[in-house]
Amino acid sequence: MTSHRPHAGQDGPYAQGAYEPDGTFEAAVEQLADPLNDPLPGQHTSPWFRTDTTQADGEARQTPQTEAQGPVEPPGEWYDPEGYQRDWYGHQGPEAAPASNTVRGTAVTPGPVAPAPVSAAPGPAPVLAVHDPGPGQPAGEVGAVLNDETVALRTTDTRRASQPSRSGAPDPAPEPPPTGGRAERRRAAKGRGGRRGEPRRTVEAESAESAESAGPAVPMSRLEARRAARAAKDSPAVVASRVVGEVFITFGVLMLLFVTYQLWWTNIRADQIAGRETNKIQDDWANGDRSPGAFEPGQGFAILHIPKLDVVAPIAEGISKEKVLDRGMIGHYGEGKLKTAMPSAEQGNFAVAGHRNTHGEPFRYINKLKPGDPIVVETQDAYYTYEMASILPQTSPSNVAVIDEVPAGSGFTGPGRYVTLTTCTPEFTSTYRMIVWGKMVDERPRSKGKPDALVG
Incomplete structure (x- = not known):
């Protein structure tokens, strides 16, 4: 900013004497706050206004170039690199001046600070970020090196670190940001799940947010409800295939039950019936209630008795499947054209x-004889051995x-x-x-005891 000063020899309120000695006008102008040229603490926006002298009390004073000191020599470039670096990045000294005020959450000094010696080495100096004082840390203390951004362009992590938590407890230390450029910082932010400082959102959180954003469900009209119910119903083809499948499953279960009944349960039942009939016959013989002769079907x-096959089965009159054979007993051909002789006959x-399979299966292994x-x-009355x-x-x-x-195919040549x-077979x-x-081969009365075939 250029000072507007009166010319020498001018009369009136703008005369030389109205502002007392030279330099008072410039000092008064510098105290005006200009929002467009607001300098950083202790600095000026123009490279011509440097802190060149320091008073004995330690406070820096600005001594602008005046006409009395001689003509102002502009710099070789349109800006001073070293001054620009010091103006924006602060003094490169081991210690910073104590702070007494805070501007926009950043600790600064109330007045100009003493200049630090500028290094003669070319190139930019490392950047030191100034942050808010934490618990137990004095204001204005210089923090650690964070990244290559300036104080005015601090990251979200730095701002979060400078703000206390709602509970009053200090926030945990943020993770150190990447040291690369902007592209590297963006990649690091994407790897953490989004913007820097934001936690990664899970699928449950996103579904909950979408459900909240969707709002309450709008009730369907009657026509829409009918269409939805019709669409939810199964097609005729699906219903038919389901019915066919259930029929096949039921049929398979029934077949399994039938096979189990035929091969297992019928034998159990027939053995029980045959055993009771055998005991009954023996009891009748013991009591003398029966005598040889004609018997009812x-x-x-x-x-x-077939000792080799361990068969002991009762013999009943007739070959009825329901009354004789399926009850586990052996039937005698004694009716009609199929009538045969009794064991006691002379010839x-x-x-x-008898059954070979199921219903007691007394003749199952006669092929092994x-x-x-x-x-x-x-x-x-007797035991007849064949x-x-x-x-x-x-x-x-x-x-x-x-x-x-005289059976045909038996090999017998005459009566006997x-x-x-x-x-049955197979x-x-x-x-x-x-x-x-x-x-x-032998006929033995019961009074003589069992034959050798049953004793051995």
Whole structure:
């Protein structure tokens, strides 16, 4: 700012004598506050106004160039590099002058400060940032080197450090900023989750903010509600596929239950029924309630023993599936055209039938019998022992000649006392029949005890 001073010899209020000695006018002008040229503490905006002299009391005085001191020599450039550096970055001394006031949150000195010796080395000096005094720190104390920004362009971390927390407790020390340029600081800020000093926002926080910004839900109209309900319903194809899937699942469960019933439960039930029938027959014999002769269909009258297969099963009259075979018993062909002789007959073929699989399966392993293996029929009066003679692995169910008085295919050439065992084959089917024949070798009254085949 250039002083407006009166010319020499001018009369009136602007005469030389109105402002007393030279320099008073300039001192008065300097005390005016100019917001556009407000200098930093202890400095001037113009390089021509330097602190060149220091009084004895330690306060710096500005002695501007006047006409009496000679013509002003402008600098070689339009600004003084060393003065510009000292004006904006402060004095480069080991200690700073004590502060007594604060301007915009920054501790400054109330008046001009003594100049510090300027280094003769070229280039900018390191920057010292002046910050607000923290707890236990005097005002105006020079802080540590933060970055290459000036005091007027401080970062968010520096401003946060200079402001006390609401709770009164000092804030934790901010993390040191990067020492690089602006691009590096931006990259570091992005790596921390946003702007410097701001914590990284999580997905939950962003969803909560979006929900708050969305506001309350607007109720749908009746038409929109109907459309939404119609869209939520499943299509006919989806419903049909779901029904088909449920049917298949139900069918599979039922098949599994049926197989379990056939292969496991029927055997348990048949064994229980056959066991009770065997005990009943033996009790009747012991009490003398039964006698040889004709028997009603389904009535038990004998017990079959196959020692090699560990089979002990009751023999009932008839081959009814429901009354005899499915109850775990062995049926005697004694009705109609399929009627055969009893064991006590002088000659004939005692033919019986039984299940190979399920329902007690008494004939399941008769295919393992070998010629000579004993087959014993126990009645109320005697034990009839047969020896296995031959086997027909497979034949048609309609081949009834296998139970004739002289069985066809058995190898027997004439009448005799024979036994015939018939069952289904292959296993778990009823497509064909398997036939096993035997010839009587011993008849032993009960009074003489059990035969050797059952004792051994």
